[in-house]
Amino acid sequence: MVEPLAGFTPAPGSEGFAESLLSRPDRAAVFLMLLDDTEASTLISRLQPHELERLGAAMVALGEVDQTGMTEALADFVSEAQREVIPARDRAGDVRVLLERTLGLAKAESMMQRIAPDVQPFCVEVARWLAPAVLVRLIGDEHPQMIAALLLLIDPEPAAAVLSALPAPVQTEVIERIARAGPISRQAASTIDALLSQRIGANFGPSALLLGGPQEAANLINRAAGEVRGTVLPAIAERDAPLAAAIEDKLFTFEMLLALDPMAMGRLLRDVDSAQLVDALKGLTEEERTPFLAAMSSRAADGIRDEIELRGRIAKKDVVAAQRAIVEVAKALAAAGEIIMGSGDGDFV
Template structure:
């Protein structure tokens, strides 16, 4: 090896790695390394031109070897090393991102919740109110106002309010929901002021109801130690009905997903087939797996076929079926035949 070769060899580690991919290709590789949900969330933020460019690159790429994967990751790291994220105009940047993903109305409501200078407002209070209470607040208002408010609520309570409106108002509200477009901060301030006046004048301070047996049960389930074993007996001495209501809420259907195969099999022997189909209809495929794993393949295939053939179910129907199964599980737990939860504060 000549001295020139030695010098060239020594200098190679300092040379920039050869670029095998374009910037678009590197972005495509990085995106394909993400999970489907994370990738979908990022793609949803692109405009049509960006989406077409990146999508075309993803489709056109063949097998991607380790060297190209490393290049894509290295490019991401290099960009991160060079990048400075200034605090100036951060609120405007976040607002723009939220508007692209949520729309201007919901983005404005979210900004009011997350900006440091934000203060509790009646619109946020409205999100806690029962649909029947919300209806009384806005039933006499212009459909445009009702539409704007419903867009700031979660879909289910908003739908309940809509269902309770007169038919002619329903049509006007839905039309405006479909066409409303950008809502200015002044309009949102007007709705906030209106709600503040209505809440104070019509219902006073008692309209915002928080807590209940379910919230108490959630706290106990999440608490560490022996909270359930100490708190519930104490409550039962003062108010047995309340203790029972809390205990009912502490057994959740989600706990059944953690049962071992033997316990699940024992549970399924006592579960009505119709209730099981309705309960599983409301679950994702991965959540159904513990149930199917405890059945014979023939029985599992039969249940799957029934689920596929079952028509659309209301959420209340699914929850009622799941509650039936929870009641069966709780009875078996009381008899000592199965164990529900763990030994760190949940029931056994």
């Protein structure tokens, strides 16, 4: 018999066992040891420090585990799994991400075509979110057959806008091919997907094909009503403090300062170093500088304009650093309730 780990209270016996032989941390430790090293490492990487400490102590303290102990650990896992629901939403997308991580993009796409042939190709889905002018730039010089196939794969309104932006001779050929077209084969859709992948990457960089991230999360929070920020970020911080910090860092942008009213802007400028302000405004157009300069006296505004001109060329990273420093000042003032950034629905915004 395997003795329960000292210091832990055994949980009630799992279904099918008269009494529990192992504590919950013991059973978790046994289950982890039944996995291979890669799987175990993946699970461990998701644990918080206190969880890892507790689990590690259980693994070290366990002696030899017999078949009864292993069976109890697996039964406990099954019991817990019965309480959970695995959502069906975007299952194909989840599978695609998993395959891309393990097989790479090319093999993953090939496998998705076998197991989910009706799933829309990834880059075609991205194309549905691109502005028509961008799509014209990406595929405008392609063969009319290729353009026609893409327009059939995206929504009618952007497709019509793309068509309108094409030269008249190309419009005629595209419409003729659309009128004659039958069902688009999976091979044709994959060819378009590969083309879009290459064109999007070449024009906007590989990151353009990445969805999500702290900035996208911050954008959603900034647009959400109510106290979303105050509810979501603390909950995320409990599980992943660096991720919560990365999202919060993206919540407040320098562009948000352009919407400050003159009184709030004046309060902000009192705490901003003049040299940092010059560097920050150096990266803006004259129109974008207006909210800052309008909150100053005419004499002070003219002085800042002169300093900007005399400053000469400045590295972009220095402009970004100066703007980031001013945002930090604004965040502190917002936290103290001295200014309001954004809509005013939350602690900061």
